[in-house]
Amino acid sequence: MRRMDTLIGVLSIALLLCFQVCFAKEAAEHITIPVNVGVVLDAHTEIGKMGMKCISMALSDLYASHGSSYKTRLVLNRRDSKGTVVGAAAAALDLLKNVEVQAILGPMTSMQANFVINLGDVAQVPIISFSATSPSLSYTRSEFFFRATLNDLSQVQAISAFIHAFGWKAAVPIYVHNEFGEGIIPFLNDALEKINTNLPYRSVIHPLASDDEILKELYKLMTMQTRIFIVHMPFSLGSRLFMKAKEIGMMSKGYVWITTDGMTNFLRLENSAIARSMQGVIGIKPHVRVTKRLQAFSYRWRYNSQEEASIQDLNIYGLWAYDATIALAMAVEKIGPRHFSFQKINVSNGSMDLDSLPVSTVGKDLQHALVDTSFTGISGDFHFKNRQLDTSIFEIINVVGKEKKVIGIWTTENGIPRNLTSMSGDPILPSSAASLDILWPGDSKSIPKGWVIPTNEKKLRIGVPVKDGISSKFVRVINDLKSNTSKVSGFSIDIFDAVMATLPYYVPYDYVPFENADGKSAGSYDDMIYQVYLGNFDAVVGDITIIANRSNYVDFTLPYTESGVTMIVPVKDKKQKTAWVFLKPLTWDLWLTSVCFFIFFAFVIWILERKSNEEFGQTPPRQLGTSLWFSFSTMVFSQRKMQLLIMVHSEKKW
Template identity: 55%
Template sequence: MEKKVNALMIISFIFLISFILGPPPQPAMAATPPKKNTTSVPVAVNVGIVLDMQLPGPQVWLSCISMALSDFYSAHDYYKTRIVLNVRDSKQDVVVAASAALDLLKNVKVDAIIGPVSSMQAHFIIDLGAKARVPIISFSATSPSLSSIRSPYFIRSTVNDSSQVQVLSSIVSTFGWREVVLIYVDNEFGEGIIPFLMDALDALNIRVPYRSVIRPMAREDEISAELYKLMTMQTRVFIVHMLPDLASKLFIKAKHLGMMSDEYAWIATDAIMNALNTIDHDVLDLMQGVIGVRPYIPKSQELTSFMNRWKKNYRQNNPSALNAQLSLFGLWAYDSATALAIAVEKSGNFSTNGFWDQDFLRNSSSTDLESLGISKNGAMLLKALLETSFTGITGYFKLDGGQLQSPAYQIVNVIANGAKEVAFWTSEKGIEKDLNSTANKISNTDKAISKSDLTIIWPGDKASPPKGWVIPTSGKKLRVGVPVKDGFFEFVNVERNSDNSSTVTGYSIDIFKAVMSSLPYAVPYEFIPWENSDGKIVGNYNELIYQVYLGVFDAIAGDTTIVANRSQYVDFTMPYTESGVSMIVPIRQNQQKNAWVFLKPLTWDLWLTTFFFFVIIGFLIWLLEHRINDEFRGPPLHQIGMVFWFSFSTMVFAQKEKVVSNSARFVLIIWFWVVVILIQSYTASLTSMLTVQQLQPTVTNVNELLKNKAYSTTLWMNYTSFSQLRAEMVALQLLLMRSPI
């Protein structure tokens, strides 16, 4: 018995030692990664969808959102959150859209809303989102007016319409058009871009003479009436900003009225070009030659794969929708859903009870808006959305200031049943032919191009761009007043014809016509002589110019003088002739042009003084040199001849004798300067005497002219009396006396 107890104690001790030391070592094996925890149930995050489900476009966009979530969670099946879509139909109505959003916030308590479709619907829904602190994500509301709401909970996952105004203005400026007419839909979507577009055009000195506003539900006769009005104007360049359905009606009527000919230029915004593939082919045939802009989406394998998969899946789920097309908004919807799924996962733990109810809201008499709670997850989700960035099927996705960054733009030309790429536009370089792009960066190494490098087929199947204007069939003409004069017909001359019409000619009229013909657009005008029944001028020039201020004339063409008092009423052009006071004087014939004319440049006193100094300089040099210089020594007659020879030879610098004394050299330096000045002055004076005629006025001042009454009658033909002329002449004299000249 004792042996059994001892054996049990030994066995127990061995097991105890084995437990402490651990199991024996095992052979080395390859490490296997831990399995992802797929047993936990993901947190359901409710997200609302507000779209116009009665339209084919939003149905396509909803399918893109569903595919985005399916693709995302298939690739990230270990994520702890799952977005649950709650779809509401806004039925193309602002009130219904707001009611649908209110239902999602109050009853479903969604953490985010994707939608709505239009900018008009977005306004009130954005206010609801701000009140409930729920992010409102719209991939199709592009109106710039939504940005002014300044709601931090509004996310625009599409491009703002205002980002394309620089592209449109650059196109107009490139082709040299100076006027353009804006055609847009009469709602918040159409009006939102107009202030930005007007500023961009004005910065390039491009005028907008008319803005054509068309109702969203305009009838065909209303569109025709508006187009007829445009046909009577001179401008032939139109920028169209409206949704594709209304644009289709517009281009159908424009084709019917002959406004798709070679004298018209049509430019479409991205609202039309983004959905160009959804427009009926018959309408596209009528839009041949239209150019437009749209955001540039770089091509990628992911984009091609998605479009192929979407087409296959959509046709399987919607067999009746054979002609459904995927627009750019569908691509943005896909990336928006992906961004939201990433942000939801990054936000961390979501509260199952997602809204706080306020105490005062428990009152049964409160309205639905008053009883709207505040989201617990909204602020956290908003922050995650703004920090989300990734490479999607449309390129680099990053929200800057709550909206998608403006990409490069693509300029396209409607040809056949599609759009042909013409050029690109970037904010750094403007319009350029080629664009090297990657997912995150657009290269700007290529040089900008001119309009001659753009290959465009314009309306009427023309390769050359339209000039942009024609002479209007009707409209107000520019009323140009002209003075009727009794003299100086070279400036303005009015002649009466046999049919009682007037023919206006003259230098001033020719300048006016040259200026008007150089304008890049037509300005009809007519010359109206300012005369009475006798064919005489009605008043003086001051009264004529004052008629512009009164609205009788639009402009004055004539020899009008720019003076201070007239500038208070009208604006003058730059002067095209020099003005001033001058007198006509006789030419004095110079009868003294004979063989001795070379003595005339200098007076006799100057001649004698010059001769005297030549002798003095010669004597002074001899005095300083003859004691130390052998060349200045010799017989007396030789030395006297040396004095005259040396001094006169310096006049042409022909002296050969060396000068040894420094004192003599100093004297010669000064003398050489005197000789140079004397020779140059003599040469200039002699040249003037031989070539220029001398003018000698017979009247030296105004007083002498008035005293002798030696004035021409044409000087005071515009004055009522001689006293008025005298007063003007006295004033002119005082002005000349005060002049610094």
């Protein structure tokens, strides 16, 4: 009996040990390694709240669907940047030194990223921003900076293609005075120069500008010639700009307003005041293909955001935050379970000592894994090209009522195609721009010409010569003593007016006669041309000859008349009309030459024929007469008669 109890006890212990081993093995298989990740966002802004919510949803969705296969878990450590550069830098420094995060999602703005990138570079920790779009944040600056959003440079080509489609030759950018606003301007200028469109003025708005300061700048724009405006600023500032523009009448017929994606993506038209102030606005934003997965995520977003009234509609930045988090989690899992640690360097007691910033031991591996990560996210194909996202498709929207109507699609391959459904076909050109169904400001359907006569424009001073005689046909100056004005006309004036009328923009100018107080010419043509060099005239129009010494002071246009002088003079006919007029062309030299040849031919004939030809006779006078007759015959008779004459003499001879 005791032996049986002992056996049962041993078996029980063995069975218990077996269960413990199995449970321990299963538990070991489900052990996950926590990986600290920092999140630096502005908790009080719309994009910050949206980004944080999308990041949390991304991790929840990923680990719910791959929980059994993933050995790592991202642990989010949130920090509030408080909307300042210093706040973002302090938050990143705290995460790197005290939490030892392996990556940082954020920061939000380009100004904040400009500083945080340096910290990530020193600590060899990837910095992944889904909203810093300034081109100044070049991928060549740091190998640890990843832009999970578009570079503002990518939309510049779409904007220039739209402007080129309507043939506008001038545009004014209105941008916020910070790194986000200023970063795009050099590239916008280069793109517009390629289509012969210039930027005559650049309007800069301070981020904290008051309504009065905005109005002051808008009034300045009203006095200018250009009516094409490109707005590049956050929606919070841009909405105020448009409401003030509506207030002073700048949203009327003839104006064109184009917004970049930084404002278009946050465009909300539920507010009636904002919607009324932005009627006819053109917006550029990245194209996102609508999929069932995106629709399902948008439904979940709206359902989860019902209790948070401060969070507005989901936009592209939320989608990029979601996909960037998925990419980071996949990259962490790709480098495999390991000890995620930091190497301490120059440790000091100062908590903010940059020299003591630790260096991640897996930073380079994580950086390479992020570069190689590629998948299809809710925003589309997600992969880093030169450590930033890249897209070749942009939507062109038109604000009509409370809707954002898609009027065109721009692609790098086809430009703005006529066939918007298939995104194929020839690009829209100025001659076919009317095919785009656009409602312009002022509820106008007619295409704005892009300029008006300015109210503050300084007129060009065009110098004209004061001359009499034939020169007056080119330029004629008539002074009206009563009105103290001068009327200028002539061929050169007509050509100049015609050229100026063909320009696609308005250029004001006045003709200024080059005369003295007496109404006479104030000098020679050289003196008048030299006035352009001195700055007294902006140009000179007239019958001016292009010569070398004048080219040292001014530039000439192509000549519009042929070179040379043509004269028409009367001719008096003094020729005598007599019967002997036929002898007029015969000069004495010609007569003398003819007589010499006449005698020479007679002598040759006499030498050859005098002994054998009986026609010559025996007497010298008869021989002389016959020789002269034959010589005369060769010059007077036709060739046919001469041949017959020779044949007759030959027959008689034989």
